[in-house]
Amino acid sequence: MNDDYSDLIELGGFYILSQRYEEAIRILRRAEKIQKTDPKLYYNLGIAYEALNEKSDARDAFRLVLKLSPDNKSAQEHLDRLIEE
Amino acid sequence: MRQFVVIGLGRFGSSIARALSEKDFDVLAIDKDEAQVKAMEGIVSQAVVLDATDEKSLRELGVQDFDTAIVSMGDTVEDSIMITLTLKELGVRQVIVKARGDLHSKILKKVGADRITIPEREMADRLAQSLASPKIFDFIEVSETYGIVEMVVPKRFANKTLSELKLREKYKVSVVAIKRKIPYSKPDGSTDFKEEFIVGPGGDDEVISGDVFILLGRNEDIDKIRKL
Numbered sequence: 001m002n003d004d005y006s007d008l009i010e011l012g013g014f015y016i017l018s019q020r021y022e023e024a025i026r027i028l029r030r031a032e033k034i035q036k037t038d039p040k041l042y043y044n045l046g047i048a049y050e051a052l053n054e055k056s057d058a059r060d061a062f063r064l065v066l067k068l069s070p071d072n073k074s075a076q077e078h079l080d081r082l083i084e085e
Numbered sequence: 086m087r088q089f090v091v092i093g094l095g096r097f098g099s100s101i102a103r104a105l106s107e108k109d110f111d112v113l114a115i116d117k118d119e120a121q122v123k124a125m126e127g128i129v130s131q132a133v134v135l136d137a138t139d140e141k142s143l144r145e146l147g148v149q150d151f152d153t154a155i156v157s158m159g160d161t162v163e164d165s166i167m168i169t170l171t172l173k174e175l176g177v178r179q180v181i182v183k184a185r186g187d188l189h190s191k192i193l194k195k196v197g198a199d200r201i202t203i204p205e206r207e208m209a210d211r212l213a214q215s216l217a218s219p220k221i222f223d224f225i226e227v228s229e230t231y232g233i234v235e236m237v238v239p240k241r242f243a244n245k246t247l248s249e250l251k252l253r254e255k256y257k258v259s260v261v262a263i264k265r266k267i268p269y270s271k272p273d274g275s276t277d278f279k280e281e282f283i284v285g286p287g288g289d290d291e292v293i294s295g296d297v298f299i300l301l302g303r304n305e306d307i308d309k310i311r312k313l
Contacts, residue, residue, distance in 0.1 A: 019269050019293050031097045040275055047276050051266045052295040053237045073279065 258302030
């Protein structure tokens with residue numbers, strides 16, 4: 001992974017923790033253009049969408065996490081909750 | 086503590102018996118099918134094999150001492166009508182009955198049911214409502230004109246305080262609470278959130294994107310905000 005990608009992931013996480021979810025999504029989508037196989041990217045993307053109540057996008061993101069990392073329990077829990085709501 | 090008797094332990098009956106027990110209520114569960122009763126043992130306070138169409142057995146069991154009876158007979162419409170009538174005659178204060186349709190519901194009203202539920206229809210209405218208004222999570226009717234609604238905050242409200250939004254002045258609604266997701270960092274570097282309620286928020290409270298309002302107001306006023 002190159003530095004740009006790691007920086008973007010870190011920045012995305014920072015925006016989530018600052019409750020600036022739209023900015024987090026924008027940054028994480030930029031990171032996605034560099035690398036599309038990192039479950040952590042899609043997990044944080046799912047968290048940001050879920051925080052904004054954009055449930056459909058959140059479900060898609062958590063599904064991608066599970067595709068890349070089928071044993072990810074947190075992603076499964078978030079997805080289950082989003083489907084049951 | 087309120088006591089409930091649940092008669093008929095099919096899918097609906099067993100689910101409600103379980104849910105009430107989880108809320109620590111005293112629940113007596115009755116069915117004539119031994120396997121259904123056995124499945125509820127250890128979950129409810131008491132589970133009994135009994136033919137609830139038999140008035141004598143119901144009286145001997147003491148169902149008249151229960152505050153509320155829930156009748157959920159899946160197989161026959163006649164049985165649920167007979168049992169409802171018997172329960173009211175025995176003096177059970179509140180009898181809630183699962184109906185299969187309008188005609189069944191009409192008869193149940195005549196024999197004294199206090200509340201009738203058609204779960205499939207209620208569920209379908211709820212689903213239709215959530216599909217029609219995806220930003221509205223829940224709605225409680227307070228009266229014909231007033232309601233409490235759980236609604237995603239419109240984007241244009243974000244980063245403003247409640248005083249700046251002037252919701253009471255402009256829309257005649259009150260914010261009862263704000264449901265907010267509080268993010269945190271996990272040891273592996275990823276993030277997650279927990280939900281927090283700000284009950285009775287003040288004018289200085291700032292709204293954040295993704296917040297959910299619990300609003301009280303006239304349905305037509307709530308609708309105006311929903312359309313923003």
